[in-house]
Amino acid sequence: MHPFAFTRAVDVQDALRTASATPAAKFIAGGTNLVDLMKETVERPAHLIDITHLPFKSIDATASGGLRIGALVTNATLANDERVLARYPLLANAILAGASPQLRNAATTGGNLLQRTRCYYFYDVGTPCNKRRPGQGCGALHGQNRIHAILGTSEHCIATHPSDMCVALAALEAQVHVIGPKGERTIAFADFHRLPGDRPDLDTTLAPGELVTAVELPAEGFAANHSYLKLRDRLSYAFALVSVAAALRLDGSQIAAARIALGGVAHKPWRVEAAEQQLIGATPGADAFDGAARTLLAGARGFGHNDFKIELARRAITRALLQAAAGAPQSIIDKRIG
DSSP states (O other): OOOOEEEEOSSHHHHHHHHHHOTTEEEESSOTTHHHHHHTTSOOOSEEEEOTTSSOOOEEEOTTSOEEEETTOBHHHHHTOHHHHHHOHHHHHHHHTSSOHHHHHHOBHHHHHHOOOOOHHHHOTTSOOTTTSTTSOOTTTTSOOTTSOSSSOBTTBOOOOOOSHHHHHHHHTOEEEEEETTEEEEEEHHHHBOOOTTOTTOOBOOOTTOEEEEEEEOSOOOOSSEEEEEEOSSSSSOOOSEEEEEEEEEETTEEEEEEEEEESSSSSOBOOHHHHHTTTTOOOSHHHHHHHHHHHTTTOOOOSTTTHHHHHHHHHHHHHHHHHHTTOOOOSSSOSOO
C-alpha cells in the first residue's frame, strides 16, 4: 500500500473543498472495496477523505411517496428497514443476495454504487487492463473471461459491474442525488453508470469532485410481483454469473407494467425498454417471458469461456419473470431455484 494523507470531513463543504484541492483524493466511507484496491495497488489515492460523519445516514419519506436513502446508510440497515421490506422487497432481496453479513454491516449505499469490477486482470497489476490504465490493452478479451460481459462490451473492456443492489435499483428506476463544486444535481439511475466505450476507466457519469448524497426510490416498488434471481458458482459470498431483477404489475390476467434488469452481464445493470414494453398487455407465461428475454439479449456476444452466459441469461430471465408473476420470489434463504 502506498503512503497517503487522511483527513475527516467535518461537513459537506469541507469534503468538497478538500477534494477540489487534491485531484488524486478519494472519498472513503465503509471502504469495503476501496481498501482492497489500495492493498493490491490498483488504486493509489494521495489523500483519503473520511465522510463517515456527514449527515447521510437516514432513510426518509419523500413528498412523492417514495424513500430517500442517505448515501451512508449501510447495506444491512437498508435491507432490514421495515419500509423497504414492505414496499421494496426486490431491493432488500438483492442486497441480501450479495456479500456477507459482515460486509453488509460496513458497506454503504453510496459505496455500493461506486464499487469497481472484480475482473481478474483489473486486480492483477502485472497484467494489461484498460480499466486500470487506459492504453494497456484488455487481457480478458482473449484470456480467462468466464465471468465477463456479454452485452455492451467494447474492444477496450469486457468487465462487468459487480453490484446486486444496483441491479434492483435499475429495475426500480431510482435516482441518484449528488453534490459537487458546481452544486447539486440528480442523475437517473440508468444514466449513472457508463458502458466502457473507449474510456473503460470511467465507471460512472460523476464529474470530478462530486459526492453521492442519496438514492431516491419512486413510490412504486412492485411489492406484490417481483423476484431477484442470482446464479453463481457457489451459493454464498460469490458474485453473479447472471442475475435478474424482475418486477411486474398485473391487471387481472394481463401485465400492466414490467421491469427487467440484468447483473453480471455488462459494465452496468442492463435494461432494454423494448423488452419490457412487449410484455405490456400480454398474459404472463413462459412463451411471453422467453420472447422478452430474447429481446433483452439481442446482440449478446460471448468471448469463448463465457459463451454459456447467453443461454443461462435467457433461462434466468424467463424463470425470474415466472416467479414474479406467481408472487413467489426466489428465496434468499433456500437458494435452490424455485
